[in-house]
Amino acid sequence: MSLSRTLKVTVKTSVIATAIAMSTFTQANSLKPAINASKQINQSAEKSQQKIDSISDDIQTRLEQFKAINKEIEGLEIYNKQVSAQISDQEATMQDINDSIDKISVVERQVMPLMTRMIDGLEQFIALDVPFLKEERSERIASLKKMMSSAGSSPADKFRRVLEAYTIELDYGNTIEAYTSTLEVDGVERDVDFLRVGRVAFIYQTKDGKQSGVWQADKNEFVALSSDYRTKITKALRIARKQLAPDLLSVPLLTAKNVAAE
Known part of the structure; x- marks a missing residue:
């Protein structure tokens, strides 16, 4: 190829490249606003997505709280039913107690004179009985009389003490x-x-x-x-005194009338 032809091709290629470059630059300048707008849209979309994610998380948190509160409310409703049943039962028990108290008042008015007669009868029995442990038995009667006039002892406790005194006296007849x-x-x-x-x-x-x-x-x-x-x-x-083993005793009885001193 001749030199002149080669120069023509070179010049033509350079012109084409320059044209393409100018066209690309022109297109780039014309697309720049669109690119910037696209960036802004993307940024705005990203912020919107962040807000959506935040709102979604908040909604999820509130939903969990709502579920927890609902469970707590259900538990409280069950508890309230149980407490209501207990209160009803306690009210019924209180009514029974009040009724019993009314009956106790009647019984107490009848029991107090009975206990007084029992103590008087026991005192008379001791006075006529064999005179063993005279001080101890007399003090027990005095304690019972003092108890009867005391407001600090309940009727049940008083009656128990009277019965204990009778039991002690009964045991004397079976012991040595x-x-x-x-x-x-x-x-x-x-x-x-x-x-x-x-x-x-x-x-x-x-x-x-x-x-x-x-x-x-x-x-x-x-x-x-x-x-x-x-x-x-x-x-x-x-x-x-338990110093010897139990054995047959040979002693004079209370009914003996002809025992004489030697």
């Missing part, structure tokens, strides 16, 4: 007991050992074992015993 106290013997106050076998025998023996006697109800006094009973009474005292 030995204790030490004082007794006037031949005009002299002496320390003696008392032996009680139920209510069938009440005997004393001086500490030296030289004198002894048995209570006779028909004479309302102690009657002296002969020295023949000394060993038997000593053995019975030791059995009563």
Whole structure:
């Protein structure tokens, strides 16, 4: 190819490239506003999406709170029903208690005189009974009388105490007991050992074992015993104090009338 032809082709290519470049630059300048607008739209859409996401999260949070509150309300409704049932039951119980109190007032008016008569009867019984543990039994009666005039004890407690006193007196008839106290013997106050076998025998023996006697109800006094009973009474005292194993006792009874001192 000749030089002139080559120069023509080169010049023509350069012109075409320049034209394309100018056309591209022109197109770029003409598209720039559209690109900027597209960017703004994208930015606006992004912000809108962020707002939508935030609103969605807020709605979801509120929905969870709503569900939780609904569950709490359901629980409270169930609890309220249970409490209402309990209140109704308590009101019924209170009514029963009030009715019982009214009845107790009536019963109390009847029981109080009964307990007073029971205490008086027990006091008379002790006065006529074998004179063992005289101070202890008299103090028990005095305590019961004091209790009856006390406002600090309920009728139920008073009645229980009266029954306990009767039980104690009943047990005396089924037990054997030995204790030490004082007794006037031949005009002299002496320390003696008392032996009680139920209510069938009440005997004393001086500490030296030289004198002894048995209570006779028909004479309302102690009657002296002969020295023949000394060993038997000593053995019975030791059995009563659990110093010897239980064994058959041979002692004079309260009904004995012909026991004479030797």
